[in-house]
Amino acid sequence: MIDIGSLRALAAIEQHGTVIAAAEAMGFSPSAVSQQVKKLEKEGGFAVLERRGRGVLLTERGLALAAYGRRILAELEELESTLLADPAKPTGSLRVVSFSTAVRGLVGPLLARIGQSGAALDLSVLAEDPREAVARVANGEADLGLVHNWNSVPLVIPEHLTLEWLCEDVADVLVHSSHPLARQAEVEPAQLVDERWISTPDGAICNEALLRIFADLGRVPDIRIYDPDFATHIALVEQGVAVALVPRLGRPALPPDVVAVPVVNPIQARQVGLVHRRTMTASPGIRHVAVLLRGIAGSGAAASGPGAPRTG
Known part of the structure; x- marks a missing residue:
């Protein structure tokens, strides 16, 4: 056998x-x-x-x-x-892989609500870029993935995975309060071509989204610093050495000298979603987690917290 x-x-x-x-x-x-x-x-x-x-x-x-x-x-x-699981009692262990800002904005609140719900679910969490998250879920290394899909950088999802969109996450350009753009209600890409940028590493989806902003202008942004952590981006904007494109999901309260200015024509936004294998669709644990995530995303707090745009 x-x-x-x-x-x-x-x-x-x-x-x-x-x-x-x-x-x-x-x-x-x-x-x-x-x-x-x-x-x-x-x-x-x-x-x-x-x-x-x-x-x-x-x-x-x-x-x-x-x-x-x-x-x-x-x-x-x-x-x-399905057949071996009690639909009324979500139990067991789930491996979750998520991009970093969703760990703060969605997974943190999710863990708190699981505890409040009394479900006997044990979640382990790994922070990964969406492409790696999709690969881990696809090959069985993870059970659930939180991913994002920029309006300019599509994310490929294998056929044996199910994708459910949860919310839209808008990104703003962050500038120092002394910057001329800090006094504007919104900004267009043409006004940003001569800025010095800090970006996520080359090849990361958020880096590609930044590059796409200037594609129609025939320009490449002047990226001086590469760092995967948006907290570092905010710190360097506060020091006045660069500007940054930072999504609102999981974004902490901005320092007094950092101003978030919305980007328009086009608006810079990414769709945030949940992926899992189709074979796990009826899993009580996954269904319970999906319901909780819908509630968190639907509340709006995860994607528009204390770091929402303000003008200087």
């Missing part, structure tokens, strides 16, 4: 490309994963992996078995999340 653990190991190797990467994703040692594969080969009577340089490739039979394995594992996951 084929062991489920062995199928899971083979599917992980196919997804991650190497035994070592699969072991890291599964939380096992490489030798333990190798033993699972050897067990599968012994039970099947044929090789499922072949050496290629320093890595491995799945044989033709290995690829077929991995495909069957993914379907079996998906059905098993659906069974565990």
